[in-house]
Amino acid sequence: MYEGAVQDLIDELGRLPGVGPKSAQRIAFFLLDADKEDVQRLSDAMTAVKERVKHCRICGNVAEQEECAICRDSRRDQTVICVVEESKDVMAIERTKSYRGLYHVLGGSINPIAGIGPDQLRVRELMTRLSDESVEEIVLATDPNLEGEATATYLARMLSTLGIKVTRLASGLPVGGDLEYADEVTLGRAFEGRTIVS
Amino acid sequence: MYEGAVQDLIDELGRLPGVGPKSAQRIAFFLLDADKEDVQRLSDAMTAVKERVKHCRICGNVAEQEECAICRDSRRDQTVICVVEESKDVMAIERTKSYRGLYHVLGGSINPIAGIGPDQLRVRELMTRLSDESVEEIVLATDPNLEGEATATYLARMLSTLGIKVTRLASGLPVGGDLEYADEVTLGRAFEGRTIVS
Numbered sequence: 001m002y003e004g005a006v007q008d009l010i011d012e013l014g015r016l017p018g019v020g021p022k023s024a025q026r027i028a029f030f031l032l033d034a035d036k037e038d039v040q041r042l043s044d045a046m047t048a049v050k051e052r053v054k055h056c057r058i059c060g061n062v063a064e065q066e067e068c069a070i071c072r073d074s075r076r077d078q079t080v081i082c083v084v085e086e087s088k089d090v091m092a093i094e095r096t097k098s099y100r101g102l103y104h105v106l107g108g109s110i111n112p113i114a115g116i117g118p119d120q121l122r123v124r125e126l127m128t129r130l131s132d133e134s135v136e137e138i139v140l141a142t143d144p145n146l147e148g149e150a151t152a153t154y155l156a157r158m159l160s161t162l163g164i165k166v167t168r169l170a171s172g173l174p175v176g177g178d179l180e181y182a183d184e185v186t187l188g189r190a191f192e193g194r195t196i197v198s
Numbered sequence: 199m200y201e202g203a204v205q206d207l208i209d210e211l212g213r214l215p216g217v218g219p220k221s222a223q224r225i226a227f228f229l230l231d232a233d234k235e236d237v238q239r240l241s242d243a244m245t246a247v248k249e250r251v252k253h254c255r256i257c258g259n260v261a262e263q264e265e266c267a268i269c270r271d272s273r274r275d276q277t278v279i280c281v282v283e284e285s286k287d288v289m290a291i292e293r294t295k296s297y298r299g300l301y302h303v304l305g306g307s308i309n310p311i312a313g314i315g316p317d318q319l320r321v322r323e324l325m326t327r328l329s330d331e332s333v334e335e336i337v338l339a340t341d342p343n344l345e346g347e348a349t350a351t352y353l354a355r356m357l358s359t360l361g362i363k364v365t366r367l368a369s370g371l372p373v374g375g376d377l378e379y380a381d382e383v384t385l386g387r388a389f390e391g392r393t394i395v396s
Binding site: 028063 | 247
């Protein structure tokens with residue numbers, strides 16, 4: 001369609017998640033008009049992330065050193081580990097400011113169709129961490145969808161043999177939502193998990 | 199939020215048009231998991247576009263040589279020039295395959311609020327091209343919005359002195375649309391521009 005470099009850039013941008021052909025074109029022309037330094041900075045940030053970022057040796061979260069900032073922080077509660085699917089989930093939980101323990105990033109969820117079983121996830125690394133006796137609770141915070149639930153069930157069964165307390169994030173109505181618009185499964189879960197208020 | 203390089207990349211991606219904080223994070227983690235070569239290719243495509251792409255000396259369209267592929271193509275109808283706002287518009291018209299003439303890219307539209315008048319656009323370059331007598335028709339294909347219409351009106355007035363035929367793209371109902379969902383202005387234009395069918 002376009003000549004050489006412009007079309008190359010549109011093609012490359014179109015491979016990014018959530019970027020369709022129209023957005024790719026829009027971004028390409030934005031970059032074409034942008035300052036050379038700004039484009040260079042973005043381009044450098046991309047290569048830097050590949051060179052500098054690795055996964056934390058302990059929890060699997062993204063990190064620029066051997067261990068991530070959370071694992072290095074001795075003020076965090078070392079007796080609780082929250083198990084999540086992705087590094088993004090760590091950030092989502094950190095934003096709530098309601099958890100001060102450690103994390104373990106599985107790197108995905110059990111999904112037989114995609115050929116992802118426990119061996120493709122960082123499950124063995126989790127078991128190794130638990131052999132140290134200081135951990136008292138595991139919070140299963142996988143996604144509340146089919147794969148996430150399957151992963152949580154699998155881990156709960158596996159961990160039950162260790163005598164450590166295992167908890168799962170509550171399912172229920174999203175705060176600020178409308179009861180009438182909640183789907184049946186969510187509403188059902190909210191009923192099952194109802195709490196005594198007085 | 200994240201450590202160094204990941205957050206830098208999220209910040210840089212967040213500056214792109216149509217990329218919000220969530221998309222920026224999604225793209226950053228996609229790049230983190232992508233093959234190093236793929237990321238390098240994207241990064242190179244960005245810098246290449248800044249180094250190699252310039253504007254066609256004649257029409258202002260994007261080009262890697264002094265003149266763009268359309269201006270270089272002697273098989274195109276040299277007697278018609280279609281005036282558009284952006285290079286993207288050239289591609290949109292090319293995709294229709296219903297036009298075989300030349301183009302002139304203004305580089306924007308008249309917008310007094312943003313301080314863009316005729317002097318900030320490639321209007322003088324258009325007049326220079328018209329001093330050559332071979333052009334018989336100018337098609338005004340600026341956007342059908344306030345700024346585009348103002349630009350078309352300005353150009354129409356200016357060109358009327360040259361004795362060249364000036365046309366404007368038809369306004370009307372979009373093909374495949376529903377009459378009842380058309381806005382009043384569009385429907386009004388469709389009435390004004392109705393054509394005799396028999």
